[in-house]
Amino acid sequence: MSCGNLCSLEQTAFSELSDGPVDSTEVLWRWIVDPTNIRKENVRWKSLLNRRELFEGYGLSVWRSQYTSRDEATSLAQKHLATEDKTFRGVVDVYTDEVRAQLQNNNRVFCIVDDTECNQHGDHHPAHAGIRVCCISTLDAEGKEQVFKDFLNAVSQEDRKHLWF
Amino acid sequence: MLAHALQTPSVSPKAANTLDIDLFDETFGLNISNDKSLYYRQNEDWVDTIFSQGKLERVDAKYLVLRYLYYNQLTDRYFDRAVRSPEFVSTLKGYTHLKGVEHKPNGIIHQFTQHFASLASPSHFVNSRSAELRSILRQISSLKAGWAGNSSLSPSLEALDALQSLFDVLPKWSRLPDVTVDEDGTIDVLWRRNGRMFSVAVKESGTSIATLSPSSERFKARAYSKNELDRLTRVLSLPFVEELVVD
Numbered sequence: 001m002s003c004g005n006l007c008s009l010e011q012t013a014f015s016e017l018s019d020g021p022v023d024s025t026e027v028l029w030r031w032i033v034d035p036t037n038i039r040k041e042n043v044r045w046k047s048l049l050n051r052r053e054l055f056e057g058y059g060l061s062v063w064r065s066q067y068t069s070r071d072e073a074t075s076l077a078q079k080h081l082a083t084e085d086k087t088f089r090g091v092v093d094v095y096t097d098e099v100r101a102q103l104q105n106n107n108r109v110f111c112i113v114d115d116t117e118c119n120q121h122g123d124h125h126p127a128h129a130g131i132r133v134c135c136i137s138t139l140d141a142e143g144k145e146q147v148f149k150d151f152l153n154a155v156s157q158e159d160r161k162h163l164w165f
Numbered sequence: 166m167l168a169h170a171l172q173t174p175s176v177s178p179k180a181a182n183t184l185d186i187d188l189f190d191e192t193f194g195l196n197i198s199n200d201k202s203l204y205y206r207q208n209e210d211w212v213d214t215i216f217s218q219g220k221l222e223r224v225d226a227k228y229l230v231l232r233y234l235y236y237n238q239l240t241d242r243y244f245d246r247a248v249r250s251p252e253f254v255s256t257l258k259g260y261t262h263l264k265g266v267e268h269k270p271n272g273i274i275h276q277f278t279q280h281f282a283s284l285a286s287p288s289h290f291v292n293s294r295s296a297e298l299r300s301i302l303r304q305i306s307s308l309k310a311g312w313a314g315n316s317s318l319s320p321s322l323e324a325l326d327a328l329q330s331l332f333d334v335l336p337k338w339s340r341l342p343d344v345t346v347d348e349d350g351t352i353d354v355l356w357r358r359n360g361r362m363f364s365v366a367v368k369e370s371g372t373s374i375a376t377l378s379p380s381s382e383r384f385k386a387r388a389y390s391k392n393e394l395d396r397l398t399r400v401l402s403l404p405f406v407e408e409l410v411v412d
Contacts, residue, residue, distance in 0.1 A: 036313075046345040046353055052316075142386035145366050145374040153362045153378035 006100075007134055009113045017126050018114035019067050024100055028062040028112070028129060029091035031077055032161065038089060043163075045156035048092060051148060059130030061118060062094055067127035070164060080119065090163040098154055099131060102147060107138055109147045294341060298332045301344045308346060318350035323371030327391050328352050331365060331373060334398045339410045356409045363409040365397070375400055 006024075013020050022028075030048055032038065037047045054060050063073060077088035102109045115130035117123070133139070139147065305328070308319040320328070328344075331354065335342075343355040352367040362378045371391045377384040383405060389397045400406055 044343075044345065045357075046343065046355060050348050051351065052347075052349050141368075141372075142374055142376075142388055146376050146378075146380050146386040149362060149364050149366075149376045149378045150380055153357070153360070156357065156362075157360070 007108070007111045009132075009134075010111050014113040015116040015124070015126075017116045017124050018129075019064075019126055020114065022064065022096060022112045022114050022129050024097045026096045027065045028094040028096060028131075029065050029068075029073060030060070030062050030094055030155070031073075031091055032089045032163065033077070033081065034087040034089045036086060043092070043161050046152060048155060049148065049152050051144075054131070054148065054151075055133055055144060058117065059113070059115065059132035062112075062129050062131060063091070063125075064114075064127045064129050065091075065093075072127075074164070076118075076125065087165070089165050090161065092155060092162070093160040094131070094155055099151070102150060102154075104143050104147050105138055109133060109139075110151070294339075297341055298335075302329060302332065305344065305346055305352060312346075313348050317348040318369070320346055320350050320352050320367070321369045321371070323391070324350065324352055324367045324369055327367045327371040327373055328354070330391060330394050331367065331397070334394050334401070336401055336407070336411055338412050339401075340412045342410075358409050361409060363406050373397060377406065381405075 006021075010021055032043060032048070037044055049060065063076075068076075073091065074088060081088060096112055099110050099112060100108065110131050111134040112129055112131050116126055116128045117130075118125045118128040133147070302325070305320055306325055310319050311317055312319060340356060343353075343357070345353050345355070347353060350369050353364060354367065355362060355364045362376075364376050364378070366374045366376070368374065372388050373394075374386060374388045375397060376386040380386075384400075384403070387400070401410055
């Protein structure tokens, strides 16, 4: 499967609960959780992404910053993490246009959809979105590693992290 | 590199207060000035002060010399011999006003090498780094299935074995990598610098996949079996990889 500028999943609303398809100008937030993503007060960049979520599951869970706020993100994260011994510390910016521009063998790699399902329990939130691999059938093991590391490298920028707590 | 390793450097006291170490196309010099300062020189340029006014100014200057020596697979025994050459020792006699220097001919050398050894001697550096790598390996080996949630996998024995082999072939002066484990049991070994990243993903089967990011025409992601680590070693010595991996 090869995606055009925007694939069909990205062009129309995926979820009835969302505020519409994710625009390429949007900034998305990926949560930073302590201790999962923090070691000695430094962000462990690699831990922000994992292969299963990206390649095997429903996609990488992100939040659309223009439809949520710091307070709401904090409240949501604290509720989500309540049963785990983890603390919400902030977010890292993920740029939609940058993710959508990634190519492998001249095919787009990731699509970003307004998937409002935000956890495994079936809960939904209108500001939630998912980053999925849209050309997975064209990726071999090396190709997967390359797109994963390119994504990781793009996200791992000090000026993109916002440690609020 | 091998040719370099086989080449013997020459040491020559060109002046009473100067020791020159000629290596390949470069000369490293140590010089004691009239004011008892000790300088470090590379080729014709005096680039750094090591001791001045009785204080150790820049240990890293000498660190550069040793690093160069060691990087070219010369032993620290060689350097020790160079510093202790009779000509150089004679220039150091009386150089005892430094705080902590013992009043005996080799006092300054003792302090000189001790300061250096504590921070950056090759053996210290390599041993220290090896210890850290061993510690990383131990930590990763201790992960049990479920370490990051019910479905998370611990690295396989094949992956741990491959990681050990990778650590064994890292260049001596490589920076300590960021090593993490993914929930699927993959071990990631990463070096990042100035927005670029070289990484090796060690998979459950023991296969290692090397990638350079952002992706580049110069280097395509490649998989290496455990039996192909010599090829991975060559990748590590590519200039655009080495500049990310080596300090």
